[in-house]
Amino acid sequence: MRFHAAALVLAACLTPPALAIFEDDAYHIDFHHALIGLPKHDATFFQKPYAGSKASLLYTISESQAIGAVNPKDGALVWRQAPSAPQNGTGLLRAGEDQDTAISAFGDHVAAWSASDGRIVWETRVDGATVEDLEILEQEDGITNTDSKDALVLLGNGEVKRLDGRTGRAKWTHHDTSGDTPFQLSTSPTTLFYISLHTQLLGGTKLKVTSLSPITGKKLDSYTLSSESEVSAREHILFAGANTAAPLLAWTDKANKVLKVNIIGTKGVSTFNAPGKAGVEKIVLHAPNRLNSLAHFLVEYQTATGHLAEVYHVDLKKSTVSKAYSLPEIAGRGTFTTTSSDANVYFTRITSDETSVVSSKSHGILGRWPVKASAALAGAHPVHGESEVVVKSGSASAVRSAVLYSNGQWVLIRNGEIAWSRPEFLSSAVSAVWAELPDQEALAHELEAEGHQNVLAAYFHRVKRHIRDLEHLPAWLQTIPSRVLGSLIGKSEDSAIDEIHHDTFGFHKLVIVATAAGQLAALDVGSQGKLIWNIDLSQFAPDTTFTSPSLKALRGYVEIKDPGFDGSLYINSTSGGMLSSETIQVQPRVPPGDEKLIAFSLVAGELKGYLGSDATSEPVWDFTPPNGEKIVSYTARPVDDPVSSIGKVLGDRRVLYKYLNPNLVLVTTIVETAKTASIYLLDSASGSLLHSVTHTDVDIARPIPATISENWFSYSLTVDATSGPSSRGYQLVVAELYESPLPDDRGPLGKQFNSSTLQPSKASGDVAKPYVLSQTYHIPEEISHMTVTQTKQGITSRELLVTLPNSNSIVGIPRAVIDPRRPIGRDPNAQEQSEGLMKYTPMILFDPKWHLNHKYDVAGVKDVITSASGVESTSLIFAYGFDVFGTRVAPSFAFDVLGKGFNKIQMLLTVAALFVGVLFVAPLVGRKQINSLWTIPS
Template identity: 70%
Template sequence: MRLYAALALAACAAPAAAIFEDDAYHIDFHYALLGLPKHDATFFQKPYAGSKASLLYSISENQTLGAINPKDGALVWRQRLPPAPSGTGQLRCGHEQDTIVSAAGNSITAWSASDGRLVWDTVTGGTVEDLEILEQEDGMANSATRDPIVLVADGHASVRRLDGKTGRAKWTFEDASGDTPFQVSTSPTAIYYIALHTPLLGGSKLRVTFLNPVTGKKLDQYTLNSDPEITSRDRILFAGANTAAPLLAWTDKANKVLKVNIIGTKAVSSFATPGDEAVESIVLHAPNHVDSLAHFLVEYQTAVGHSADVYHVDLKKNTVAKAYSLPQLKRKGTFTTSTSDANVYFTRITEDEVVVFSSVSHGVLGRWNVKSSPVLAGAYPVHGQSEVVVKSGTASAVRSAVLYSNGQWALLRNDELAWTRPEFLSGTVSAVWAGLPEEEALAQALADESHRNLVPAYIHRVQRHMHDLKYFPAWAQSIPQRLLGSVIGKPRETTVEDIQHDTFGFHKLVIVATEAGRLAALDVGSRGKVMWNMDLNEFAHHTSFQHPILKAHSGYVEVKDANFKGSVFINSTTGGLLSSDNIKLEVPLVSKGQGLVSFTLVDGTLKGYLESKPSSEPVWSFTPATGERIVSYTARPVKDPVASIGKVLGDRRVLYKYLNPNLVLVVAVLDSSRSASIYLLDSASGQLLHTMSHNDVDISRSIPATISENWFTYALTVDSASGASTRGHQLVVSDLYESPLPDDRGPLGANSNSSTVQPSGSTGGVVKPYVLSQSYQVPVEITHMAVTQTRQGITSRELLVTVPSTNSIIGIPRSFIDPRRPIGRDPTAQEQSEGLVKYAPVISFDPKWHLTHKYEVLGIKHIITSESGIESTSLVFAYGLDIFGTRVAPSFSFDILGKGFNKISMLLTVVGLFVGVLFVAPLVRRKQINAIWKM
């Protein structure tokens, strides 16, 4: 059996273009993202007690947690948690522990802090509202492991103490009062459970329950009269801090008054917020360390700037008093807290400055002017975390991980920017290819010329060439350097700065739109460098972009959104807004007497409308068989060049491809009988061309499908419930031909002038294709498919599939999924010459097919491909949570010299041959003379 499997593997190990080791990490790039970090769940921490360096841990808004190396911003490890409502993830870490504990949805998980392996996990009955680590017990530090305290809401609230080693519950406190659970907080003597008691009318009262940390028994309870202020949950600013004096702070709706309660006392201190400007938001920063001073900082954000007050808690008197104020600055900024022994430091971070204060007095301990960087241009800090080193009363070093308003997560080390991570890209929902500025400008100029008369066009061209001449000296000067560089073969990364040397067309921009309404351009040829990054919401007041849809035109992109009427036009090279009357809308070329048909899914029915009359009655509509539900539909790409209209067989006969440009593949499932149907439609007429149906399909899993050239493919998962004889996942590939017979054009044969490319042109009705299918078993589930694209379509295609279980993108060569592979026999000599191999039911994914090689791409939702400047190579860009880009050459890079081409040895060979000729020439001459004399 194993031998059989090995043979199957060997059969598949025929040559296919793979990635060269020296190309990996050069031609491809990967942003291993976490997502926007959550403020209260991000911290610097040592991965184990006694470790020298600390790591930066975070859980993001989309429940991805990970550790980042603060030195270079590289990802150390990360784990994606099962989906839960956005921003509800929690992450906590005990002091000097080697585990960190996360909670999301209904699961609580402890991870090894240094490598991200699982330590334990438990699943609770309800959602986890809050998570804290019990640092001290009866005033004593718990030596071995710290136990997490969780607050679970499942109908009613319960507080549990879990064993830090195994995750099992030590005790559970049930709260049957029906209050809304809010948070838990710990102190050395008690656990405080805070709930919102909401009477029928008015605001909420805060109810604090004291629990014994050892037994979980209720010790005491009190209620705070907070109902005038707390109208909704988000009015509560802060609860907790594992300090000697945990705090509870809230504010009223207008942010006019700040109320603070030291948990454990009933007294409420009231403070007025600064009155000069309307305070938009208040953030309370308090140290999270047990032994630190009980000082805290309240940050006030206004529309134009920010200010802060520092408060001290008197533990003996149980009072809160304002210590000093930090003046308002007329620019945006944020504060961070850090501790060192018992001392507390506050760091003020603005766009251009980092200032460190001590919590005791308002004296400045350290001040750095941050060097400006183009990455952070125009962005302001939103929140951050800091580590401060203080020596003899002055701050000698500070590093802060700061989230900026443009979605970049950056680390500031003193005055310099150490690294940035473009975390905003993690929510990419749409992406399109756009040309580079130079290409676009030239295309524009050429288009101008073609619209003019002959004479002005000629003058324009001469002028353009004269204008171009000014670049000549610089270009000529650069020649020797370039030649030398290319011969000596320095591993220089030419790609990054000099875009004008883009001879091969590898530099293409991808414009991406995120779910938060950000738009950015990445250069795929320069390892995904972010060219610009802007916020769409600036242009559209009162609407928020949720799921922008992009469409590329020459020089600009069109942005549409369901929440927004009309469209926004953005210059694709600069990111600037274009007004709609500045641009020439491209009108699709339609000859007279023809109309464009567009189609959409309406109430489970696919309907085609005339583009000119979108509101009229549909031209056609397609409803699948009774009970079936359309899951997805895919159309053949608009730009899908095909080099040959037929497939040449081994005996030089031709199978004509069915090349209808209007093909649409519809996937529908029938929930009751667990079956899936695939329909092939002609989108111009709505006619059904072909149907396939599968039983025993696991319809809860994705059924990805794609269509290209004259073939389509889809993948599905076999459902075991009905006792299918096989298990696993299947890939089905179908080829479309005009006729089953070679050298025959099927129904088109009788016509003297007909083509499937113009299906409705001559014959009236659409000709049905001859479909050839084969299915294969694949070892892992496929969630998305795409096909490579090249300039002329001469290069053979590669099917790109996303495999989430191994976090990879795999390129399956087309020859392996050719439905003409002979079944049950060896291929004949003629079939061999076509490159067909014997059919094997399993396609095992060769590691060499992995485009992502050692990269682990998480959460990829979509892959887009584009042609490059040369025929052999196709550009690939994948997005979702991570961003990945590469280029592939499915038929090897036949039109470009690879890195393996040794220019020096070539030169040496030429020199050697020349020397050889010099030596041999006299010999030959002598021989010739001798021959003449012999005659």
């Protein structure tokens, strides 16, 4: 205990002045899109978080299996929970009426969450099975149990369980041993129906409905519907209506020509023909899911050109289904939502440009709102939605709909106006790159043109360019007063968001993000992550299914490659337009003079280096890890990694020369049986091994992130418990490379004027291997990814950026803390202190002030990319993977930018006061000078 406390105090003392985010900068310089993922249609609903609550929240479970509650007012995330590991099976989310819990199921895990704050109420696991369906038992024998409603789960092995709403314990289990595929559960006020698919030998599937007693789980009855002529796959079953007064079972045939509806519990099947001359592409059935609502439902038919709908009424007494009215076809895509208010049912039709509400009783439109065009939704159509309708005296006075659009935006449309939009498609981002803004690109092109011309032509070109630039002068002069005023009053930040072109500091950089499904979006990191454009790549490559596009930034455009197609797509990085390969000169990196590029790649478990960029030639070197080790990853030094100083000045003014090799590659290998991990440092030009280290007792199932920059590299390991190691937890290793262990010495190559890594034998007889200094620290949490900040010149000290998946954080560890030259076992002497070295401690506790994300909860980060900004002190950071997060850091403080703490008004007042003082003192001084000349010293 004492030791622990001492260690804590020690760590606190030794920590250098933390480079935390200023409280007034937080939420301004950074942004965070807290995402859920694309919401699932059947698991998205408005619900009051507890009985008697005035406002309702919007609950959803996404395709990424995250459960979230969103405030419908502003789209802010109220709470979110995601499983730690991806589960198989689909995610389900249900909430009982007037309950304070939402019950979710994914994989074998069923959990009840507190609806207002997302805490867990109970959780249970169904061992070895996946949950196929989950329903809430709203009524039991026609009586609503308001206290706590039980959950019904259907498992993949044919078991039906009733789980207690308070504890999650199973009240009864019904086991279906027929071997039929379980499909869905449905409840009526008195009976529980279990629907399964009975596959015929001759093809086709029969629907089997088994009714169970909700109280005992005993089988009451069962019947089979002869649907074998239509249903051959699960997708043909449109609906198995849950929790309604008249639970429905609807299916269609392969050609979507016929609609068959069965009222569950009866054996009769009503058959309707699909309307429209054109073929129906898809049929969707929308029905209310409240027990007390009218038994009306809407069938949506999507054709190639438009969509239309028909409304049907169910007569419970006669057990018949009849068509009531139809809604006319509208060109383009749209969707319908169902809302029940008391017993009434309303259908809301949402198209790209209109929202209209009809009652289920008649086709008269109760309310109609044109949807205002929005840049976020340009070219997209509604996919599915959920609505809340307020109907007063026969007309809909307000409607709000949470709609998922085809471009992955989840939008709330309130009376035709877009209240908020959430870019949920970004949750599946797989690749991101930094792109330059148009102004910089244009200037770069001009300068390049000048560089290629002769001196005189270049001079004229330049003068012409400056004259052309003069046309911007009046506009610029006009903006001066407002900018000066804005900067004085402190509102400059807001105006800067719109004016990304007046970006003197280079904080506004575009990030191009590609999602797994082939969506491409550009975000402005300097303007709160504003979406600049958003396109679907499949419009450029119609026959391709994108799986994991990878991006590469080139000047003015991005190159997209995907395993789904050969070749590349080129997209303009500022407009999102497609560029054909003719209009751009695809410039491969051509090495100057007679130098040659060596490219390397991982081929069949070996790292191989090739001359030139084509991997067809004979490899010039290959690296095969010894002893059956498997390469898990490799990291190269960034191409653009400026180093300001070739040496490190010690306290006594001597210099330790850095080992700076642009071709460093760090290779991570593991041996699964021996639980060891090895790190190899290679020179990618020659393929020679510069350094290697092996760690034992490594949990090889956990990630081993690594990064390399300048003359140092870093990696992190998880200690495996099975062999009883002396310590446990997670380790961070940092190593620095120097030319020689001695200061003022440049090692074996010191006297050489030229040297080659390819022919090391010519250089004083030995390969110039670096002198490696390394230190290991215990860290309190696992690291999933690490990278290093980048600045323009590399003068600013670097920060190691580590992603902590457990606390959903990104931490910037200052370089001084992980300096491997920290003295061990003794206090630093005066010289070391002047270098800023602290005594080595075996652990690094992540100071909360190092957290770049401060109070944001940045979940699921897979990659962090950094870029230099326009000023040397600051590095831009962008994290993606699930959430999207961007910020900027100044590891050596913002020494070249005035911070918000600089009070401009105060400065002006001080200057004015000094001026007044001078006016006041000037006569005094004048008199004194005259006196000193004219009086005789006594």
